[in-house]
Amino acid sequence: MLRSTLHGGFKPLARALSASATTAPLLVSPTELHALRAAGDVAVLDASWHMPNSPRNAREEFLAKRIPGARYLSLDDVASTHELGLAHMMPSGEAFARALEDFGVTPTSHVILYDSHGIFSAPRALFMLRSFGHERSSVLDGGLPRWEAEGRSVEAGPIGETAKGTYPVPPAPSDAVRSYEQMVQNSTGDLSTDLTAELVVDARARGRYLGTTPEPRPGLPSGHIPGSFSLPFDTFLQTNNVPNSDKTYTTYLPPDELRKKLVDAVGPEHAQQVIDGKRAITTTCGSGMTAGVLWLGLKLIAWSTKVALYDESWTGYASRAQSPIATGDKP
8 A cells, every 4th residue: 555645754745845945854755746846946866776786777777767857866976986996985075066067956956866666775865965965855755666656757768958057066074974994993882881882783684784694795795893783774664565566666664663663673772872862873784875774764763863874884894804793693
């Protein structure tokens, strides 16, 4: 069954439309997106991404079917290079501004991000925009599949010319991304006695965290960063059926259910510390993509949460021979 367009995480439509020039809801529904586009300066970006071992091609799928007027944001292209050859690392401020200008985005544009799964890679794109200070940005909850399921039109074929925008280069995010060195140092902290030690939640499948399931990237060991907790990204999501079809798509759970999932994963004391903003939390995954799903879910629980993202994630961490690796159920 499809959920109401004002399910958990959404602001009422009137509030979405009246968002100021500097704020926007984290999630919007297809109905809200349709109204927002009619009311003002809105840029829609398809931020779909697929695993390297997937036969799917996000750019080709975008050309075959997209929300009318959307442009394609490649998270692998709008990225920085890395010494280990890691993909979709946080871009420089210059690269970020140049990409938004090419999409016709200005600092006052409301940027709506979506993907072809429902919820998968769009939260990572939102993390990027919010980290660089573009607060007028939201994720379309349910993405392209929900847009279609609710009867909205799509288009296909080559995209037309886009008038370039003007976007000033923003400063580098000050506290959004964690480095390898920070993660190693943090792993030695004691969560039971030290509130400065950050909680780390791992979005990978539980078998990869435990060390019982191989990593999809050849030669990379499985296991987890010592002290981290397992919180697979799909724990924060629910699956929706497309009417009269065998197709499904994902959307976020309501905030109260997200809160319960966090408590189940890390325990009530740690969860409350995070929600109250007393303890910072860092999300990680395989390559920094689905860590964005947890980042956004934590922000939906409470905006006061201090959430960072380990950009390199497990691929960067486990690629280094000196990295301590834990296995089993214990953090």
